[in-house]
Amino acid sequence: MIAALKVLVSSALAGLLGLDAVQAGQFLLSRPAFVGPVLGWLNGCPLEGARLGILLELLYIDFIPVGGVVPPNGTAAAAAAVLAHAAGLAPSLSFFLGLAAGVLYSPVEYRLRASRSAWNPLIEEQVRDGIFVLRRWLAKAMLIENAALAGYALAWAALAALLARVPGLARVYPGTEFAYSLMPWLGLSGLYFRFRTQMYKKG
């Protein structure tokens, strides 16, 4: 019961922190490096949460949200990974599930953004009628995004709980653990080459 409550609270918190990515603030509170240890602490595994978070961050830092690009969602990735680990999966498998969860959230985010295009004529109509309630539209947008991400994290937690009951799952762990041990190096490579490229080009 308490575990289920923790998962619910974690999902809601992930939804709230996720707003920081695009919609509100943008203080980087939505980055996996922060979401990981916070959700890990909430679920009794701060060390693993921090590790999952920073490794996801190292890979996700490769993507830049310029223009209308919807990069893989780091908050969804960290939340799914930590909740998968809390559900009983090994950190290595949780990490790769989180990686997939972040990528698969992009189409959801794309649809949410696209759906808001239809709001423009409605808002213009309201303004013409003298009704200035922009804040309500923005609050509605944030509420929908919050609920979508929280629900998505919850769905991954449920999936992980089911996966943890699959017999013979331990057979994949030697492979996932070895690949997981190489992920920091993959991330460090991304970090190094990002700045190296910048050093050798103008501007």
Next chain:
Amino acid sequence: MFGSMFLRSFFLQAGWNYERFQNLGFAFTLEPALRKIYPDPEKLKAALLRHLAIVNTQPYMASFVAGNVAAMEERAAAAPDPEAALKSMPGVKQALATSFASIGDRIFWGRLKPMTVQLCVLVWAAGGFYGWLFTSLNTPVSLALLLAGPAAGIVFYSSFAVYWRWRGLGTGYSCGGASSCGLDCSDWSRSIRLLSTAGFAMSLAILLLAFSMLAAFNCGSCGKPDMLLKAGLPLAVMVLHRVSRAFGRSVFFAAGLTLAASLLFFSVFGLKPFSLYL
């Protein structure tokens, strides 16, 4: 007015949509200024509708555009022929949004954001936590240290972000009307070069630290061939990442390939896995 606009600018992208990008947030940011400039509801309506048009820029630098537009609206309201005064506004707004997007993307997304990860790793390393490098290292670490890493990055990054949001409003307002307004308020090229150099130096330091720790964790515990294998694998992964990027593939391709190969060797063929450190 500025205080309210500043606070509202944190929600610039709340209504981001594919048709007009940041238009809802931009109009919301500008609303306090428009209410002050146009007490007449009809004029306020017209002004708000003007700013529900398409706009897209870097969120932290949007303040420069908002400040500029507020000043232009103020001048237009006081002009004998407001229509003529507002004629150049869409062009100026678009020019500024594009220029500041380019500067902001390079500074914030391209440099400061990756630097927050570097800071996090360096804070953890300074506190003696290397779990971020060795995935099966489970020595106890305090929660304070675990949170101090990301918090250092957040404070560092947000200090720049908040400063430029605030300064952008004042700068934009003071030189409103010019399509180059605010672009000369700082030596952006120098800042970009400086951040690139600092980021590269930190990257080198972290790589050096990582390989030193790898050698230290294995020192005296394994022979030369083992050591070569343990140092060679991380190098091979780094080369794989570089090659993937050269062929236009993302980091996920390299991660997927590493996972597939590991599963094949250690889960399917049943080879005995080994740890990168002892």
